[in-house]
Amino acid sequence: MGKVSKVKQTKAGTSSGSQALPFNTDKGQHILKNPGIVNAIIQKSAIKSTDTVLEVGPGTGNLTVKLLEQAKKVIACEIDPRMIAELNKRVMGTHLHNKLEIRPGDVMKADEWPYFDVSVANLPYQISSPFVFRLLLQRPLPRYAVLMFQKEFADRLTAKPGDKEYSRLSVNVQLLAKVEHLMKVKRTEFRPPPQVDSAVVRIEPKNPPPNICYPEWEGMLRLAFLRKNKTLSSIFHQKQIIELLKQNYEAIAKAQNKKIPADLDMKEHIENTLNESELGGKRARHMSIEDFLKLLLAFNKNGIHFHV
Numbered sequence: 146m147g148k149v150s151k152v153k154q155t156k157a158g159t160s161s162g163s164q165a166l167p168f169n170t171d172k173g174q175h176i177l178k179n180p181g182i183v184n185a186i187i188q189k190s191a192i193k194s195t196d197t198v199l200e201v202g203p204g205t206g207n208l209t210v211k212l213l214e215q216a217k218k219v220i221a222c223e224i225d226p227r228m229i230a231e232l233n234k235r236v237m238g239t240h241l242h243n244k245l246e247i248r249p250g251d252v253m254k255a256d257e258w259p260y261f262d263v264s265v266a267n268l269p270y271q272i273s274s275p276f277v278f279r280l281l282l283q284r285p286l287p288r289y290a291v292l293m294f295q296k297e298f299a300d301r302l303t304a305k306p307g308d309k310e311y312s313r314l315s316v317n318v319q320l321l322a323k324v325e326h327l328m329k330v331k332r333t334e335f336r337p338p339p340q341v342d343s344a345v346v347r348i349e350p351k352n353p354p355p356n357i358c359y360p361e362w363e364g365m366l367r368l369a370f371l372r373k374n375k376t377l378s379s380i381f382h383q384k385q386i387i388e389l390l391k392q393n394y395e396a397i398a399k400a401q402n403k404k405i406p407a408d409l410d411m412k413e414h415i416e417n418t419l420n421e422s423e424l425g426g427k428r429a430r431h432m433s434i435e436d437f438l439k440l441l442l443a444f445n446k447n448g449i450h451f452h453v
């Protein structure tokens with residue numbers, strides 16, 4: 146979430162109002178204070194009574210208790226021992242207690258994530274990007290995730306070709322998942338309020354995931370988005386890029402014991418490939434996932450690779 150705040154620590158009561166707990170905004174501690182928003186997230190999460198839910202950053206437990214009411218089990222990963230103590234206090238002695246498993250520590254440093262069906266979280270904004278990609282690499286794949294992010298990040302996740310926010314992030318995530326904007330949440334709905342608004346997004350991994358070589362895909366996207374407003378032809382005309390692709394071509398040909406044609410003109414080879422794909426005149430910011438897949442296929446078919 147975009148919980149960028151000038152205030153490093155803010156004293157604020159917990160949701161239950163039981164005691165004052167200083168929130169540490171460096172850890173993204175911006176607590177949802179409006180029960181209406183918590184309920185809307187729960188409703189949109191459509192959790193089944195058989196589901197195991199992964200929540201990251203339960204904080205004082207405003208979302209957690211509602212998740213516990215719906216799910217079979219909630220696994221809550223929390224970095225701050227003070228929040229863990231608060232959450233434990235909140236569920237102790239209730240019927241929800243034995244459905245809750247708390248995993249202390251930094252969720253991103255955990256070697257393995259446990260099995261879960263669905264993830265629901267008001268994420269600390271610092272881990273937005275790594276969290277999303279790790280979620281999409283999780284096996285077995287979760288059914289979906291309903292996550293709160295900084296609004297600008299959410300806009301990039303959901304952006305479509307031609308949108309101002311359309312970026313490598315949009316393409317990489319939308320290759321692997323169906324992404325849907327669910328609702329905008331104003332900064333004033335949090336305590337302490339961050340400096341930016343937030344948004345809730347639903348991410349549904351494509352299952353099975355597309356069968357492509359990700360390092361190749363990622364390498365090609367990096368080049369295509371070097372200047373997202375320039376045509377592919379002009380990007381792939383750049384000397385350094387031609388040189389890089391020539392080196393890759395030679396390395397792969399060598400590894401595969403293939404002869405490199407004596408008259409290989411890499412610039413021309415790339416140009417011909419772009420012509421064959423009919424995408425040379427396109428700009429990354431207007432290209433769909435299908436366009437990028439078609440482009441990678443055309444390059445690879447002609448021995449042009451982005452990863453060795």
Ligand SMILES: C[S@@+](CC[C@H](N)C(=O)[O-])C[C@H]1O[C@@H](n2cnc3c(N)ncnc32)[C@H](O)[C@@H]1O
Pocket residue numbers: 146148172173174175176177178201202203204205206207208209222223224225228250251252253267268269272
């Ligand atoms: C935005 S608050 C959400 C609190 C609560 N779920 C809510 O909605 O009111 C983010 C929470 O994530 C925790 N946190 C921050 N970084 C974390 C990390 N790397 N791993 C696990 N928890 C983290 C913070 O301590 C904080 O409790």
